[in-house]
Amino acid sequence: MKLTDLPDSRGHFGPYGGIFVAETLMAALEELRVEYDKARNDPAFMAEFEYELKHYVGRPSPVYHAKRLSEQYGGAQIYLKREDLNHTGAHKINNTIGQALLARRRGKKRVIAETGAGQHGVASATVAARYGMECVVYMGAEDVARQSPNVFRMKLLGATVVPVSSGSKTLKDALNEAMRDWVTNVESTFYILGTAAGPHPYPMLVRDFQCVIGRECIMQMPELTGRQPDAVIACVGGGSNAIGIFHPYIPYEDVRLIGVEAGGSGIASGKHAAPLSAGTPGVLHGFRSYLMQDENGQIIETHSISAGLDYPGVGPEHSYLKDAGRAEYVAINDDEAMAAFHDLCRFEGIIPALESSHAVAQAKKLAPTLKKDQIILVNLSGRGDKDINTVAKVSGITL
Amino acid sequence: MSRIGETFAALKARNKKALIPFITAGDPGKGMTVPLMHVLVEAGADIIELGVPFSDPMADGPVIQRASERALANKVGLRDVLAMTAEFRKTNTTTPVVLMGYANPVEHMGYEAFAQAAKAAGVDGVLTVDIPPEESAGVSDVFKAHGLDPIFLLSPTTPESRVEQVAAAAGGFIYYVSLKGVTGSANLDTEEVAAKLAMVRRHCSLPVGVGFGIRDAATAEAVARIADAVVVGSRIISEIETAPEGECVNRVKHLVAELRRGVDAASK
């Protein structure tokens, strides 16, 4: 079996993935699986998806040679896949368009979403406005506070934002609450899940919608550089931007795939969000994967400067790729991500999302170990306008 | 026959229905659970459902979520729940105990190790809310091998074609969740439930318990008319949550006795 043939028909990536939900959701997930299966084999559906990506999102997103940054880092040439230039400012919109089109096929007039950084919430509110659907976004109370520009954007787009005050008040709790809403309103509502995680078929369909990123790179890199990169780097929260760029590269065995988790205050401190680097397998949010948990199997609180990476689990396909040795996973700490954030601002005139800054920081570590003619491709998953309050606060500046 | 099977058989012989109250282990305090379990039995419980606290109770409404949070704040984990069951068993060897919780604490302990420890502690059945039959192949077999009944849920959204599959994996009884939604949701339509139960019984010979939305003697009676067992959770947790200091055990006793009267009124 090839690594690219997964998941199996029940959503398993080896021991990972699957469908671990209460009975009430089983029928809805089966319905979604059947519908997605039809949709992806329907040329009209795929044509509309591609049309929207081109004319509404603005794809293909460019690949950009960050020459000054490469010089500064002193080693390999760094290229950026500019997902930050997409409509709404991140890769998240690729997936929300796909899922909104599925919702429309099912005749659902209400969509719900969970969000951490607010990028997926904004992307969901955007497509809900675009297709005329009601939209409710669940967001941890702590994230509502630290991502206030995105909360306002969602409201402008007509969405209702519900702050979630249970548990750690971050992304995982927002996901719990979205699931509860879905269980309650399963007949009227489509759940637009924001990352390549959750019960089958979500990890598969989110990946498929995000694979446009990697497929474009495979065309663009030879045009720009005459070949494919030596390494591809992406940040990993739930894992959607990373799997979107990794998956098409899996058969290119010479291309190293490096996922970057949030190291927070450092792995040794315990205050991080790096389940692949420092967790163990378990079951949460409908699937089996590496998790951050204590000795009783309780999920532990995560810490990251970046709301979008502040999640104790990770999409099941990444757990599989880690065990299979096809992808490597590392952690970047808050301070390293902040430094990379400033580097990109100053040397390239690009304000990156704090999530994406983790990937840039890994390029900063890797580049000097490589030769000048080697190539690193970084998935710049989003822009940083949403993060300026956080960055100001860390720098001791009041806006 | 398992203790759960015996309990249902004995009730049937007396033309009675089962009352199954739910409490979360460790709520309101670590030392309260075993006394509460005994009081539940005194007040008329036939089977006890004991919630295993979990950090992310995805299928539960706010009332049971808060109970789980209180229990976790009291540092109660799966091992403590097993110890509580063993303590309860010192003086009660007849009332079945069903653990209800989420997969991860059990998965973390290991299914085999858990099944052994649970059996030794005197647990009779296990309901892991987020392990549907599709994912339960290894799990149910391990439970059954250790004499634990794997309890499964059916819901209003379960298509008829799935009922048989769920029933085949299940032991002890089937738990029909009478509403869409999380625990603690509002009203329940007994006519709709009755129609659904008739369908369930065509595919399943196990006793059927009904839960979600039962809050007083009247709703307990209505459900007892159509089901083999009445499961009550959030209503009891609310009582625990709002009882003044020192009143909790008494309040729960009164409430469960009232529910018992409701259940018994159905078989008059």
Ligand SMILES: Cc1ncc(COP(=O)(O)O)c(C=O)c1O
């Ligand atoms: C810009 C950006 N990058 C990355 C992520 C992390 O998500 P994922 O791992 O699914 O790509 C987020 C999540 O909010 C984000 O907003």
